[in-house]
Amino acid sequence: MENIRSRLKFGSKGDDVKLRKRKSRLYSKEDKDIFNNGVLGVVVFSVVFRLINCLLVQTSFVPDEYWQSLEVSHRMVFNYGYLTWEWKAGIRGFTFPLFFAFLYKILHLLNYDSVHLLIWLPRIAQALLAAFADVKFFFLVQRLENRDVSRWVFFCHLCSWFSWFCCTRTLTNSTETTLTSLALSYFPLSGSKAYSSKKYLFLVALAVIVRPTALIVWFPLLMHHFCQEEQKLRLITHCYIPLGTLVLVISSLIDCFFYGKWTLVQFNFLKFNVLHGVADFYGSHPWHWYLTQGFPVVIGPHLPLFLHGCMLASRKHKILLATVVWTILVYSFLPHKEFRFIYPVLPFCMIFCGTSLAHLKAWRRSAAVALLASNLVLALYTGLIHQRGALDVMSHVQMLCDVSRNSTVSQPDVLFLMPCHSTPFYSHVHCPLKMRFLECPPDLGEEGYADEADRFYDDPLFWLRTSFPYKSSLPTHLVFFNVLEKDISAFLQGNGFRRTAEIFHTHVPEGRVGGSIFIYEKL
Incomplete structure (x- = not known):
């Protein structure tokens, strides 16, 4: 009877081994749960962090x-x-x-x-x-x-x-x-x-x-x-x-x-x-x-x-x-x-x-x-803040898609008078709007090579007058940095363009890149 009580109180050697194994499995499961929770926590945090980062x-x-x-x-x-x-x-x-x-x-x-x-x-x-x-x-x-x-x-x-x-x-x-x-x-x-x-x-x-x-x-x-x-x-x-x-x-x-x-x-x-x-x-x-x-x-x-x-x-x-x-x-x-x-x-x-x-x-x-x-x-x-105008201006241009679809007279025609590739293009408009920008491919040894952007900035007024000798060939919208406005003001006034939007771009304008972007529309 005493032996039975002893076994009930302390357990047999075999019971101790089983208990240790059970505890080992329990601790192993706890450790695994902690590890899995840790992994899940890092994954969730990283995903949320980068999505906020993206926005x-x-x-x-x-x-x-x-x-x-x-x-x-x-x-x-x-x-x-x-x-x-x-x-x-x-x-x-x-x-x-x-x-x-x-x-x-x-x-x-x-x-x-x-x-x-x-x-x-x-x-x-x-x-x-x-x-x-x-x-x-x-x-x-x-x-x-x-x-x-x-x-x-x-x-x-x-x-x-x-x-x-x-x-x-x-x-x-x-x-x-x-x-x-x-x-x-x-x-x-x-x-x-x-x-x-x-x-x-x-x-x-x-x-x-x-x-x-x-x-x-x-x-x-x-x-x-x-x-x-x-x-x-x-x-x-x-x-x-x-x-x-x-x-x-x-x-x-x-x-x-x-x-x-x-x-x-x-x-x-x-x-x-x-x-x-x-x-x-x-x-x-x-x-x-x-x-x-x-x-x-x-x-x-x-x-x-x-x-x-x-x-x-x-x-x-x-x-x-x-x-x-x-x-x-x-x-x-x-x-x-x-x-x-x-x-x-x-x-x-x-x-x-x-x-x-x-x-x-x-x-x-x-x-x-x-x-x-x-x-x-x-x-x-x-x-x-810094350099956001290049994206914001495309939201304004994108609104012309509705005009293009509904217009029966003149289709919008947008000309970007900016250093080439300053803004996104059709991927941020998603409609076959007529748009063009100043080309600037490098000299690959081709005959008659010319950098259109450089020729424009050498004499903006001359380039515009020779490129659009007739009013019927003029684009309906011009997009350019504010630093260019004074150089082409005669062309804008003479052809009936008026400013319809001014979009902030940067606090640190440099060279051909201004602090704001202007959109001018032909009346």
Whole structure:
């Protein structure tokens, strides 16, 4: 009886084992639930954050955001739109705009192809892709670092004003950066056990197809992987060659279909921009521009943290720092420079910034508040105010579509007297309205070459009078920056044009770009 009581009180040895197993399963389930809830929390937060990010970016950045993506996609689906000289020369691939064309086609088939959806759906798609990259980046850093450092790295990443400004735009640079972040999460970094050579190489190949310059960023990383790999021949024959060939063949087939002939855009891109120096046509900068202006602007208020983090960086992060230095160095040797070109290395820099914040024990909170506040000001100003007129003016132009459909006399005819590609085009109007702008293709050695925009700005009044000698040939609407008004005022008054709209563009007008955009209508 006493033995029975003892067993009831304390349980047998077998019962203890069962209890421990039951507790082990219980704790395992609890840990799994906590982990799953943590993943879900990061995913939901990232998606909501990037969707808000998307809605709060209502300004223009560079012409490629529209002319190398949405404008091409619009033409692919709706059979009207403008293709710039790059598409005629075969230096752009259709793989990137095909993604947006797919979205446009769905809207068209569902009869929901309103101009607002055509503008915002691609942006939302970019935002969701950026959110996915954010999640993968967070868990990559969590594998590389302790929990404290990974949180600060993610904080720095989300704080970046330039990422906020760029990541939801329909730019090849934005997609290149997103694909780079995704590929990095599968790359065999020191300390990261969850890697896959095939997955990261496929994403790298895709990034190169979207933008061939992605190879600049990935060259040192590919060399690092090759040197560290024990089975080098297997890596080449089972990963590098098959995946690279597969993606190249698929993109070539897509380009062949839309160009109507075999076109290797990656080779043409290299030939025109590097060998023939066509990129110089769009401006050149001194070799030190990225060091003195480009990189400090892109990394913004994070710069002190980045420099401090570089000094604290562990050996396993040296390859990431080497990649940042290599990318800036290579781009410094190219005459044409832009802020967006070095955007793909920005996530790499955030690892060093987060490491710095994690080590600033006493100053951490103050530094974090200052970082958030300074980046927030830049993000909101550049996203909501700076250079918004280029988009707002297209809303006014779009209203002419109703006039075009209902008019039985004169059809609207819009002429943009602005630096070429200053605004979007048919992708933001979505009706076959008669529109034209000042052409500015580079000199490709063609006979009789002339830059129409330069000829116009040399003598605006003369150009207008010779281009429209008869009143019957005049456009019904003129769109131009306010700085041009005084130069063509005689033409406007003499031909009965009156101003119907003034749209704010920027607080920092420069050269041919004014602070406001005027719309003039012929009476």
